[in-house]
Amino acid sequence: MTSIQTLAWLNGEILPVQEVRVSALSHTLHYGTGVFEGIRCYRQNGSGRGGVFRLRAHMERLLESACVLGINVPWNIDHLCDATLEVIRANDFQECYIRPLVWLDEGEMGLAGGGNPVMTMIAVWEWGAYLGDDGLRNGIHCLMTSYERSTPNSVAIRAKVTGQYVTSFMAKRQVKALGIDEAILLDRDGFVSEASGENLFIGKDGALMTAPDEAAILHGITRDTILQLAQDYGIPVELRRFGRSSMYYCDEAFLTGTAAELTPIRRVDDRDLPTSPGPITKKLQPAYLNLVRGDHERAAEWITKL
Ligand SMILES: Cc1ncc(COP(=O)(O)O)c(C=O)c1O
Structure with a gap:
């Protein structure tokens, strides 16, 4: 029980x-x-x-x-x-x-x-940090799994449908068995889509990149929040598809989701990323964590008080 x-x-x-x-x-x-x-x-x-x-x-x-x-x-x-x-x-x-x-x-x-x-x-x-307090602070290890993110025509990818979480379940189960924290899924064309229950951003030379709206991703509400915060902070964001190699030579990366909040990635497959948390993550993560607790000018717009 x-x-x-x-x-x-x-x-x-x-x-x-x-x-x-x-x-x-x-x-x-x-x-x-x-x-x-x-x-x-x-x-x-x-x-x-x-x-x-x-x-x-x-x-x-x-x-x-x-x-x-x-x-x-x-x-x-x-x-x-x-x-x-x-x-x-x-x-x-x-x-x-x-x-x-x-x-x-x-x-x-x-x-x-x-x-x-x-x-x-x-x-x-009551639920604490989904990917662990240490993960939230220092970053997690992700693996690009061989399970593929569903294509728009195979399931309703924009909808949060229980049945389509079987793919996320398989991917997450696989990486957990290997002692790895989270699974990243590529799409059918080999582009990075998202993690088993989070959207994904990479940072390079002071700018962010994340899969575009039309990619095989769930339109995360945290992703949308981060896009707006990045704009407020003057951090350029490119909405563009990118491949596995971009993850290997990025400066930093993080996951976003309601459960995971903004969790840095410290290692992808067998490679350590240069920084975790990286410089952009260090700006956006506290901004997000303060915002959700009411300490931000956008709080009034986004928080429904009890
Ligand atoms: C597959 C997937 N991608 C992304 C997200 C992030 O969405 P949100 O930020 O709305 O929680 C979730 C979580 O719901 C998810 O299950």
Whole structure:
């Protein structure tokens, strides 16, 4: 049994997460037809009260992911944002990870489904640095795995669909078994796309580079935040596809994601990078970590206070 024993929000009600039960005949359990999000609430500097970072953007992406699968979520964005605040308050958390999940319950067993009840849950739990405190400070080791990032036509790559995380699972499992922290996936053409659950940036000669919007990546909300912070700080960013070798001769690299925040990469495959954290990472990482805790001029725009 999971050690998470919090209260969850399920279809409009608050109940212990252990009581949220999924039918063995759930369409999503069989075919991976769920959509989900990962969001963080941070204790705000000064007030000590919680604030959810970019809540609306995450809920928008959840609804768009559902739309891609043709799932009609019976809650609108305002309901979902309110429900998130409600469940955090019910747990008396000021800082936590938030996991909304929409799935199809039992009903039609054929692949196309039809009329299966749509279940909406928001779970919360306390979760520290996803890639470890040491990783956040000093950087992690990544391996370019042979698992390939799905192509736009094989799955809905823009949508955060449960079933397509099997590739991330395989890649992450492989590198963990080798004692390596995170897996980087290349796309079908051999360009670097992203890590198993994070977007990826490299830095060279004072400028950043990351895969462009049209690449095989999830449009990360942290990636978007970092792009805007880089602009604020006058750091040039090139949105361009790049290959494995660019990672070998970059000055620095980092991953971005709600769970991983901004984690430096210290080693790629069998090579140490010249700096970790590098000079750009040293500017952007504290800016991000201060921003999510309310210490930044953009905080008012992006943080929903409890
Ligand atoms: C495959 C993948 N890429 C990138 C990200 C980063 O997205 P975000 O910054 O919105 O958390 C995630 C996390 O959701 C992910 O699963």
